[in-house]
Amino acid sequence: MPKLTAEEVDAFGKNGYLIYRRQLFSEAKFDELSAIFSEHLADKGDKLSDELDTPHFRDPRLLDFLLADEVLDIVECLIGPDIALWSSHFISKDPYTGRATPWHEDSAYWEGRLSAYDRIVTLWLSLDGSDRENGCMRVIPGTHDNGFSEYTPVDKSVNTFHAEITDIDESRAVDFELEPGQCSLHDGRIIHGARANTSARRRTGYTMRYFPSSVYVHPEKNPGWRIWLARGVDKAGNVYVNA
Ligand SMILES: O=C(O)CCC(=O)C(=O)O
Numbered sequence: 001m002p003k004l005t006a007e008e009v010d011a012f013g014k015n016g017y018l019i020y021r022r023q024l025f026s027e028a029k030f031d032e033l034s035a036i037f038s039e040h041l042a043d044k045g046d047k048l049s050d051e052l053d054t055p056h057f058r059d060p061r062l063l064d065f066l067l068a069d070e071v072l073d074i075v076e077c078l079i080g081p082d083i084a085l086w087s088s089h090f091i092s093k094d095p096y097t098g099r100a101t102p103w104h105e106d107s108a109y110w111e112g113r114l115s116a117y118d119r120i121v122t123l124w125l126s127l128d129g130s131d132r133e134n135g136c137m138r139v140i141p142g143t144h145d146n147g148f149s150e151y152t153p154v155d156k157s158v159n160t161f162h163a164e165i166t167d168i169d170e171s172r173a174v175d176f177e178l179e180p181g182q183c184s185l186h187d188g189r190i191i192h193g194a195r196a197n198t199s200a201r202r203r204t205g206y207t208m209r210y211f212p213s214s215v216y217v218h219p220e221k222n223p224g225w226r227i228w229l230a231r232g233v234d235k236a237g238n239v240y241v242n243a
């Protein structure tokens, strides 16, 4: 049984995102991941809570989640059976002080590093629960085939990234309100962001990012970067950690 219905797959193609209102993992597995996140948060040193990028480069326990069938069965519905792991990020907004995520396209941050950007999917797993008050993710539906937008610099003391897309019609934004354990999926080209956390509650997501193995990752543009073959076979001549 495919994890996504034909309607959900169509909606993802049309809108560039999907909300998955089921539990991604069993309760025990979800609790295990939350506990690993707590360790990373406790050990973060000078980093901010939204800066725990590529934690799987340092902690192989995360591969049990990133390469899990629960995740890949969903991703396969969207990008096919030959799947590579691109990245992951614990992105947490502390109560009251968590920075906003400026409007952006993931593809713009990755520009030049891959041979194509049209089928890169991020699964954003809500670890704490997220809503409008604690800075849930938001998207502008259907903006995944607009090409690259114009960016202007923003203040990093209140923003997670250094630049944002200007001229967004925020009245079109869809908020991803999620219970702990639910997730959203978004196309790497869609315009998305999040407000700052103005609530007393923490907001944490674990981003799990995948691309079809037919996409080539340019080694000279990705020094020190590591990718895993998650499922199926390589189709582009990439070098993987595990294959
Ligand atoms: O968690 C957030 O606020 C933003 C996440 C994001 O930009 C992403 O998953 O691509």
Ligand SMILES: [Fe+2]
Pocket (backbone or CB within 6 Å): 104, 105, 106, 192
């Ligand atoms: Fe993003």
